[in-house]
Amino acid sequence: MEFNILRKKLIIGRQIDDFLDKVSESGLMFKQGMDAYLKANKVSFKRKIEEIADTEHQGDALRRSVEEQLYMKTLIPESRGDVLKLFESMDSLLDRFKGVLWQFEIEQPEILPEFNEDFKELVLCVVETVEAIVRSSRAFFVNVFSVSDHIHKVSYWETQSDKISTKLQKNIFKCQELRLSQKLQLRDLVRHVDKIADRAEDVADKLSIYIIKRSL
Amino acid sequence: MFAFFISSGLFLGWSLGANDASNVFGTAVGARMIRFKTAAIYCSIFIILGSVISGAGASHTLGKLGAVNAVAGAFIVAFAAGISVYLMTKARYPVSTSQAIVGAIIGWNLFSGSLTDYNSLAKIVGTWVVCPIISAIIAIGLYKVVVFSIRVLKPHMLTLDAMTRFGLLLVGAFGSYSLGANNIANVMGVFVPVSPFSDISLFGLVKFSSAQQLFLIGGIAIAVGVFTYSKRVMETVGEGIVSLSPVAAFAVVSAHSIVLFLFASQGLEGFLSNHGLPTIPLVPVSSSQAIVGAVIGVGLLKGGSSIRWRLFGGISSGWVVTPIIAAAVSFISLFFLQNVFEQETFRPVRYQITGAALERIDQAGIAVGGMKKLQHRNYSTASRFNDRVAGIKGLKREDRKFIFSSAEINHTRITPDRIDALPIGTHGVTEKQKTHLKKLEGRTFSHNWQLHNALVDISPYWQLSTGANERNQEVTRELAHLYKWFRHDQ
Incomplete structure (x- = not known):
């Protein structure tokens, strides 16, 4: 029985890693997609949307497979619920990356060049926040004692995102060249992007509790 | 007839299996780390093995406390213990078959006029008190070692899960073996002196003594208890100790198993005595109290806030209340069986200081002056003889023991x-x-x-x-x- 579990463990362990890779990759694609949009490179932007949609599909399939196996093989019963919630939260981050790119594709907002740098910086901070939570989650599975090495970075990058988002929104509303409707549209988009970092921080909060629960 | 009389022992075995198997596999099954069926199979096999291979040690100590010498008496002793366990469980006391059987044997001693060996009794009661403490100490040590190893080895969550499962199964099997070895004495110990079985030699290689045959039957009764009734108890225990992580559960079950093994292993006793080290008394101890001791140990390590101190009171009262109830039930039931149903509940052991006995005592260097007036008088019970012997001044405990063995009449x-x-x-x-x-x-x-x-x-x-x-x-x-x-x- 135990050898069977060990074999299954190897497969699921790989799938968990793959799933976290997908979340991390989706962040990188999001960044590249946003860069392409800001450079008005429509072809590249479209390609990134397609890629991220594909990644999201793969992520969903991996998540379902891991969930199913954890339940069917009754693995890690004491942490199974927590692992499933963690996976669902991580998957929602992946969805949000895709969602924001689609929002840009649908609304096609006009972004003045003076906002480009701030947008890029905001995207960078959000992606770093997600990257930090991916690293924390990986540590949760591999070495629960090293999670604290990564989890504090989530809060750091989330705070940075908040600061840039506030600054960016202020600048948008200060701008004389934009109509109110454009300002409101850009504000919503900025909030959408910043929301990803907020959600990543929520995941980090949950993860901290899971760690306490697993503290042997 | 023996088959009927042994039924009370089998009932006791059944209730032991139904209750105590949960101490060994409860956490693992309750937390769904191991399926009930797997746990029940492993548990049954190892309980039977433990009973048959290592059951004799603790049973010998019970025999010293009081050798029940009539089968109807043995029936009542096991019956009284079973009823006491049932009543105490109903009253929600953490009860142990070990404590019940000791009380019931003392009840028989009182009824039959046999002497209770206070030396053995002190040894047994002392062990009960020490058992949860040792269990707590071992649990703390093991827990620290396991946590340290995990910190150093840093296993993947899934690897740790697989290792914990394997570990729980392993200590579960060991715990079942120890439980069988230690507690079979409670179930079948009183029937050993009245066993009708003869020794069997299997192919001239393995000797299967009459006691072992009894232990096999008792072990099977315990296994039936495990299969028929322990599932519910296991699930409840699992939920009750769910605040324990599987790793802590591993330490707790290991500590329990080690303690039960220590108090049952004749091999270890032989090893210690051969090397001139102090031996560990082979005494049936309470599996539940060993578990609670270990849980408290791990709880203390984590700061002690999660410990239910009320359990402590329950355990201590169990040391006193259970034997008293069992002794009372045993005494009253023996009275009824002897006088109403006219069954022989004990074979009277007579004492007489015959000329030969006096000579033997004299040769042993014991002053016989005070004994001469007792010569040729018949004493129908050990306690009556003891009253007389106690009146003789200057006798040491060993002297009295020697006088008893010299004066016991068996034509x-x-x-x-x-x-x-x-x-x-x-x-x-x-x-x-x-x-x-x-x-x-x-x-x-x-x-x-x-x-x-x-x-x-x-x-x-x-x-x-x-x-x-x-x-x-x-x-x-x-x-x-x-x-x-x-x-x-x-």
Whole structure:
């Protein structure tokens, strides 16, 4: 029985890693997609949307497979619920990356060049926040004692995102060249992007509790 | 008839299996780390193995406390223990079969006028108190070692999960073995002196003693308890201790198993005594109390806030209340069985300081002056004889023990038909030993020691060496069988 579990463990362990890779990759694609949009490179932007949609599909399939196996093989019963919630939260981050790119594709907002740098910086901070939570989650599975090495970075990058988002929104509303409707549209988009970092921080909060629960 | 009388022991075994298996596998099954069916199979197999292979040690200590010498008496003793366990469980006391059976045996001692060996009793009660403490200490040590290893090895969550499962199964099997070895004495110990079974030799390789055959039946009764009733208890225990992580559960179950093993292992006792180290008494202890002790140990390590101190009170009261209730139930039931149903609940053991006994006592260097007035008087019970002997000044405990063994009356007559009827192979009696007995044909003895001395004169085989060893145990067992076989009531 135990050898069977060990074999299954190897497969699921790989799938968990793959799933976290997908979340991390989706962040990188999001960044590249946003860069392409800001450079008005429509072809590249479209390609990134397609890629991220594909990644999201793969992520969903991996998540379902891991969930199913954890339940069917009754693995890690004491942490199974927590692992499933963690996976669902991580998957929602992946969805949000895709969602924001689609929002840009649908609304096609006009972004003045003076906002480009701030947008890029905001995207960078959000992606770093997600990257930090991916690293924390990986540590949760591999070495629960090293999670604290990564989890504090989530809060750091989330705070940075908040600061840039506030600054960016202020600048948008200060701008004389934009109509109110454009300002409101850009504000919503900025909030959408910043929301990803907020959600990543929520995941980090949950993860901290899971760690306490697993503290042997 | 024996089959009926043994039923109370089987009931006790069943309730032990139903309740105590949960201590071993409860956490693992409750947390769904191991399926109930897997746990039940492993548990049953290892309980039976433990009972048969290592059950004799703790049973011997119970035998010293009081040798129930009539099958109806043994029935009542096991019955009283079973009823007490049932009543106490209903009243939600953490009860133990070990404590119940000790009380019930004392009840029998009181009823039959036998003496309770206070030395053994003190040893048993002392062990009960020490058992949860040792369990707590071992649990703390193990937990620290396991946590340290995990910190160093940093296993993947899934690897740790697989290792924990394997570990829980392993210590579960070990725990079941220890439980069988330690607690079978509670279930079947009282039936050992009245067992109708003979020793069986399997292909001349493995000897299967009459006690082991009884233990096998008891082990099976425990296994039936595990299969039929322990599932619910396991699930409840699992939920109750769910605040324990599987790793902590591993430490707790390991500590419990080690403690039960320590108090049951004759091998370990032999090893310690051979190396001149203090031995661990082989005493049936409470599996539940060992578990609670271990849980408290791990709880203390984590700061102690999660400990339910009320449990402590429950355990301590169990040490006192359970034996008292069991003793009372045993005494009252024996009275009814003896007087209403007219069953022999004990075989009276008489004492008389005969001339030969007085001479033996004198030769042992014990002052016989005070004993002369007791000479040739008949004492129908050990306690009456003890009252008289206690009146003699200047006797040490060992002296009194020697006087008791010298004065115990057991008329034996070595007749040719009894020698011929003595089956070969039972209790180790060989053809050669039969020839020893043939030399004593026609002789009668009033005391067991007289028969023993006569056998020693014929062959050095019957000579007992000093100290406890396997050969001594075997010869003692054979002698006990001969005393019973050639008994001839006057």
